[in-house]
Amino acid sequence: MAKAKPEMTRILRIKKENPYVKTITLDMKMKAEPGQFVMIWLPGVDEKPMSIRSSNENLMITVEARGKCSEAFTCLKEGNSIGVRGPYGKGFSHVKDCIMVGGGIGMPPLMNLSESMDGNMRMLQGARTKNRLIFTDRHDMMTATDDGSEGHRGFVTDLLEKEILKKKPRIVYTCGPELMMVKVMEICKRHGVGMEASLERYMRCGIGICGSCVCGKSIVCLDGPVFTMEQLEKNPDFGKHALSRSAKKLTLGEYYGGKE
Amino acid sequence: MLPTEFLGIKLKNPLVLASGILGTSPEILIRMAESGAGAVTMKSIGPVEREGNINPNIVEFDCGLLNAMGLPGPGYKNMAGKMEELKNCPVPLFASIYGSTVQDFVDIVKFLREYRPAAIELDISCPNKDDGLSFSADPETTRQLVSEVRKHSGSIPVIPKLTPNTSSIPLLAEACRKGGADALNAINTASGMVINIEARKPVLKYKKGGVSGPALKPIAVRCVYESYEATGLPIIGTGGVTTGRDAIEMIMAGASLVGIGSALYYRGLDAFRLIAGEMEEWMKNNNIDSLQDITGAAHG
Ligand SMILES: Cc1cc2nc3c(=O)[nH]c(=O)nc-3n(C[C@H](O)[C@H](O)[C@H](O)COP(=O)(O)OP(=O)(O)OC[C@H]3O[C@@H](n4cnc5c(N)ncnc54)[C@H](O)[C@@H]3O)c2cc1C
Ligand SMILES: Cc1cc2nc3c(=O)[nH]c(=O)nc-3n(C[C@H](O)[C@H](O)[C@H](O)COP(=O)(O)O)c2cc1C
Ligand code: FES
Numbered sequence: 001m002a003k004a005k006p007e008m009t010r011i012l013r014i015k016k017e018n019p020y021v022k023t024i025t026l027d028m029k030m031k032a033e034p035g036q037f038v039m040i041w042l043p044g045v046d047e048k049p050m051s052i053r054s055s056n057e058n059l060m061i062t063v064e065a066r067g068k069c070s071e072a073f074t075c076l077k078e079g080n081s082i083g084v085r086g087p088y089g090k091g092f093s094h095v096k097d098c099i100m101v102g103g104g105i106g107m108p109p110l111m112n113l114s115e116s117m118d119g120n121m122r123m124l125q126g127a128r129t130k131n132r133l134i135f136t137d138r139h140d141m142m143t144a145t146d147d148g149s150e151g152h153r154g155f156v157t158d159l160l161e162k163e164i165l166k167k168k169p170r171i172v173y174t175c176g177p178e179l180m181m182v183k184v185m186e187i188c189k190r191h192g193v194g195m196e197a198s199l200e201r202y203m204r205c206g207i208g209i210c211g212s213c214v215c216g217k218s219i220v221c222l223d224g225p226v227f228t229m230e231q232l233e234k235n236p237d238f239g240k241h242a243l244s245r246s247a248k249k250l251t252l253g254e255y256y257g258g259k260e
Numbered sequence: 261m262l263p264t265e266f267l268g269i270k271l272k273n274p275l276v277l278a279s280g281i282l283g284t285s286p287e288i289l290i291r292m293a294e295s296g297a298g299a300v301t302m303k304s305i306g307p308v309e310r311e312g313n314i315n316p317n318i319v320e321f322d323c324g325l326l327n328a329m330g331l332p333g334p335g336y337k338n339m340a341g342k343m344e345e346l347k348n349c350p351v352p353l354f355a356s357i358y359g360s361t362v363q364d365f366v367d368i369v370k371f372l373r374e375y376r377p378a379a380i381e382l383d384i385s386c387p388n389k390d391d392g393l394s395f396s397a398d399p400e401t402t403r404q405l406v407s408e409v410r411k412h413s414g415s416i417p418v419i420p421k422l423t424p425n426t427s428s429i430p431l432l433a434e435a436c437r438k439g440g441a442d443a444l445n446a447i448n449t450a451s452g453m454v455i456n457i458e459a460r461k462p463v464l465k466y467k468k469g470g471v472s473g474p475a476l477k478p479i480a481v482r483c484v485y486e487s488y489e490a491t492g493l494p495i496i497g498t499g500g501v502t503t504g505r506d507a508i509e510m511i512m513a514g515a516s517l518v519g520i521g522s523a524l525y526y527r528g529l530d531a532f533r534l535i536a537g538e539m540e541e542w543m544k545n546n547n548i549d550s551l552q553d554i555t556g557a558a559h560g
Pocket of ligand 1: 037046047048049050051052061062063064065066067068069070071105108109199200201202203204225255256315
């Protein structure tokens with residue numbers, strides 16, 4: 001089992017994906033599955049769960065400046081060091097002939113999964129606007145933006161429905177805003193397609209003992225973050241509730257401060 | 261072999277989920293009950309909503325865990341819904357409470373009474389909140405708190421949880437007994453620190469934290485042993501138990517029940533079934549029929 005102890009690791013490269021998002025390559029090798037995550041420690045600041053963007057060669061993470069800590073992550077420079085522990089959680093299955101649906105900063109684990117497969121997949125990405133999209137150097141990426149500044153104008157789930165009608169995939173993988181994933185699940189159910197989704201909940205220990213990340217009967221950091229449609233259908237809190245930092249059960253709207 | 265009785269409460273085995281280990285929600289407490297725990301303890305409930313400390317809240321070292329969650333919780337006034345759901349808990353439910361004043365404890369006990377938990381633990385032993393140990397600082401303060409709480413808990417047993425961060429466990433345990441404690445829980449975590457030498461900083465944002473897991477076991481066994489000698493009260497022995505042999509050791513030191521916390525990390529969520537199985541096997545091999553026969557066996 002992975003030791004729950006951060007190891008200070010040097011940043012080798014930083015790549016700007018868009019004005020808000022950076023990919024950080026670390027001087028560390030890690031055996032991990034796509035969908036698993038690491039805990040990243042910035043000494044003196046905070047520690048946050050981050051999906052593994054790649055572990056084929058060096059460990060990579062992709063961070064979006066959202067609040068204080070993630071903002072600090074994106075201000076780091078090559079040569080700086082950060083603490084890494086993990087890998088944690090359960091990743092995605094590995095079924096070819098799939099569609100991946102990512103929203104915003106949900107893309108990194110899907111990119112990781114896609115790179116572990118050779119072809120036979122379709123990638124869809126949704127974002128608010130053109131300069132929020134990431135990984136656009138991948139030429140097979142189909143995109144949707146809320147304002148129509150790039151790709152389809154509207155929801156990425158519109159694209160999903162179209163793609164399923166074109167040719168039914170064997171499975172759909174998704175990660176992004178939870179209400180988007182709820183919609184993805186509805187569509188998959190309607191078309192009889194299997195689906196797996198990666199969930200986000202407030203995390204402290206990352207190793208399944210503190211109870212911060214509980215969603216229904218599931219411990220997201222241990223049983224997830226990736227769950228199957230069968231598991232999500234039985235989870236009364238999926239798409240509905242999340243625990244606050246004080247373990248108060250909030251609606252997702254309250255949890256995301258009206259931003260979800 | 262393992263069924264046991266504690267303060268008149270019947271348990272299918274002596275293994276109790278320790279407070280603060282996954283006990284934040286009714287769903288998870290019930291899942292732990294279904295996974296083989298004899299009883300489950302809720303995360304400590306406080307007087308007001310608290311967000312707890314900033315991450316890192318936990319770090320592992322060679323033979324244990326160091327945590328400083330800082331008692332995050334919604335506060336008792338936001339607990340009615342959770343308490344209602346916990347009426348479906350299939351095993352005895354222990355509540356755990358903390359406060360900064362005697363009145364805090366009394367208010368929470370009054371709130372809890374109508375939900376009839378099997379017992380109420382008093383967390384006067386949290387090293388990860390600035391005043392977390394104030395009620396353990398001297399025996400007279402401890403006695404007064406326990407006595408005040410006991411007046412309001414009615415027929416619900418009260419179990420103070422002892423800290424190893426004290427100069428004398430016998431004095432602390434005896435103060436609890438004098439205050440009217442029905443049983444004791446020994447122990448909470450021991451105050452400690454882990455520094456990452458590359459970062460040149462304590463790993464935990466709170467800097468210090470509480471040691472749990474294997475490193476805590478000999479300290480816990482000693483505290484249980486001393487509390488048993490000093491008071492003769494029933495004891496929940498908690499600290500570093502990860503195997504059936506550890507649990508038997510705790511019982512021989514004088515514990516009637518055994519708290520299981522960090523073992524959920526070391527052995528996985530199946531820890532209760534694994535540890536219970538190992539206890540039964542040891543008992544079979546040593547011709548022991550009942551736990552009562554070995555409780556406190558290391559004394560005398
Ligand atoms: C399994 C998992 C994988 C993640 N992968 C990535 C990733 O690849 N890239 C990325 O940029 N972000 C990822 N995140 C989100 C990331 O952990 C932070 O939540 C986010 O960076 C905001 O943190 P902040 O402190 O900057 O913002 P804050 O202002 O502190 O918080 C903003 C919001 O982020 C969420 N959040 C904050 N702290 C945590 C925490 N400790 N655990 C979970 N959610 C939290 C809460 O919803 C909060 O309201 C992931 C989260 C999880 C749970
Ligand atoms: C993450 C974590 C949170 C804890 N929270 C509480 C708590 O809220 N109240 C309490 O009385 N003890 C708390 N404890 C202490 C445990 O209940 C237990 O006494 C201690 O961990 C020793 O047992 P162990 O070695 O089996 O883990 C916590 C321990 C850990 C590791
Ligand atoms: S973050 Fe602690 S249990 Fe998941």
